Amino acid sequence: MNDPGQLFYNDDPVPVYNGGACQPFAFFSKAGGEHPYLDPAVIQNLLNQKPPAINARPVQTALLSMLTMYKKQSAKSDLMCISETGSGKTYAFLLPAIQTALKRIEKNKGKASKSPSVLIFCHSQPLAELIYANLTALVKNTAVKTCLVIGKTEFIKSTEFDIGVCCAGRFRNHFEGSKRYVQIDVTKLDLLIIDEVDESMKCADDFMLYFEIRQKTSCPAYFFSATLDGSFSLGDIFRDEDCFCYQHGELNALPPTVIPVFWECDRSMLPEAYLDDDGTVHAIPPTQNNTLLKCNPSDMIFFILKLQWDNRAATKFIIFTKKTVIADFLANKLALLGIKARSIHAKKSAEARRRCFEDFKAGVYKVIVATNQLTRGIDVDVDVVINYDIPTSRTAWIHRSGRVGRNGKKGAAITLVDTKDPDYQTKAVLREIVGGLPPDKKLPTFLAEYLNL
Numbered sequence: 001m002n003d004p005g006q007l008f009y010n011d012d013p014v015p016v017y018n019g020g021a022c023q024p025f026a027f028f029s030k031a032g033g034e035h036p037y038l039d040p041a042v043i044q045n046l047l048n049q050k051p052p053a054i055n056a057r058p059v060q061t062a063l064l065s066m067l068t069m070y071k072k073q074s075a076k077s078d079l080m081c082i083s084e085t086g087s088g089k090t091y092a093f094l095l096p097a098i099q100t101a102l103k104r105i106e107k108n109k110g111k112a113s114k115s116p117s118v119l120i121f122c123h124s125q126p127l128a129e130l131i132y133a134n135l136t137a138l139v140k141n142t143a144v145k146t147c148l149v150i151g152k153t154e155f156i157k158s159t160e161f162d163i164g165v166c167c168a169g170r171f172r173n174h175f176e177g178s179k180r181y182v183q184i185d186v187t188k189l190d191l192l193i194i195d196e197v198d199e200s201m202k203c204a205d206d207f208m209l210y211f212e213i214r215q216k217t218s219c220p221a222y223f224f225s226a227t228l229d230g231s232f233s234l235g236d237i238f239r240d241e242d243c244f245c246y247q248h249g250e251l252n253a254l255p256p257t258v259i260p261v262f263w264e265c266d267r268s269m270l271p272e273a274y275l276d277d278d279g280t281v282h283a284i285p286p287t288q289n290n291t292l293l294k295c296n297p298s299d300m301i302f303f304i305l306k307l308q309w310d311n312r313a314a315t316k317f318i319i320f321t322k323k324t325v326i327a328d329f330l331a332n333k334l335a336l337l338g339i340k341a342r343s344i345h346a347k348k349s350a351e352a353r354r355r356c357f358e359d360f361k362a363g364v365y366k367v368i369v370a371t372n373q374l375t376r377g378i379d380v381d382v383d384v385v386i387n388y389d390i391p392t393s394r395t396a397w398i399h400r401s402g403r404v405g406r407n408g409k410k411g412a413a414i415t416l417v418d419t420k421d422p423d424y425q426t427k428a429v430l431r432e433i434v435g436g437l438p439p440d441k442k443l444p445t446f447l448a449e450y451l452n453l
């Protein structure tokens, strides 16, 4: 977290306020003094967060520096911002978004704008809901009007808002407009923000929408992600002739706060953990020096949870799996074994997801079983991530595992590996995952043998 990262303007490294005597952005609140960029109400809202945001994270310092030290250039230029999972990118783009909207409101002398000043796009509804919750908390007691434009909600009736948080599919209806859908005018946009850019650009329809928006406006666009693996095209959407880039941490790697762990499982083994007729849990605790012996993956998860709880090592867990049906199966199996768990995936409503997160925060459930839809951007306080299966790409594994080790806190990411899995693709992804680990990371023997390393 002490590493300030590096800001570039047209490939040249440029300094940011990162320490020494001159650090107006290291703190959001300077006792007795006005912040050089942020509105006092927004600062108060940052301080009211739980826990309060008092110090700016490096990515936030860099962006605020860019907007003030290089005001003329940043008024026109795009930004590509790559910073590790959990490093604070959400506030890093929300703060400029809010200030941009406030500037428009001031220019309009408080009169409502007929079209948005800032649009923030992200690839999934749960992420949009989370960003929107952060946004509404930060604009409290300001004149900024916000709007959530995502599927499975009512169509918006008015375009008189300043900042919209959107998913491309629903936004398309309002972009084109019709008798049924009010049309959002993007020609007056002041700032376009695309979060999880590498994921968003992989979908052809989303890509086309961003392309069309960029054709209609000359405003700057900011792109954010923790990964950028080259498996997608930025096309003309990122205007790289005059641009800023920021990077914090190693590209496409886990932050050092995440400890990756690999455990061997065997899908063909019969269940060992079961509940008998009188409700007693029978489990053969397969441990040896605190390491689990091989068993089937759902039992493995039960034993991992027990081991961690018995040793008071961790309290809250998120388990990832590729399939909705497996997420439901695992949550049910854990519940049968007396562990309160909830599954959360695309087939659940926004309201069910919101309740699940609230209950999880309150400690009603200690375990969430999620699908890939929750892989990116989701910020819940967990100690351990368990990868029940190997995801479809190394970047997905980084994002899944990056749900721990956030905001400077340490956490473990356990990946279950079935060495009998015949799927060539899974093995190839695992090889990429292992290849991207720090060179001094010691691999368990079973994994090194399985991958012929």
Ligand SMILES: Nc1ncnc2c1ncn2[C@@H]1O[C@H](COP(=O)(O)OP(=O)(O)OP(=O)(O)O)[C@@H](O)[C@H]1O
Residues within 6 Å of the ligand: 051, 052, 053, 054, 055, 056, 057, 060, 083, 084, 085, 086, 087, 088, 089, 090, 091, 225, 226, 376, 377, 378, 379, 402, 406, 407
């Ligand atoms: N300045 C700050 N002070 C205190 N907490 C902060 C600060 N900035 C961010 N946080 C907290 O750190 C956590 C991680 O931030 P955030 O979700 O923005 O990370 P991210 O970089 O977007 O991660 P990901 O790539 O996984 O989406 C959040 O809980 C957020 O509230």
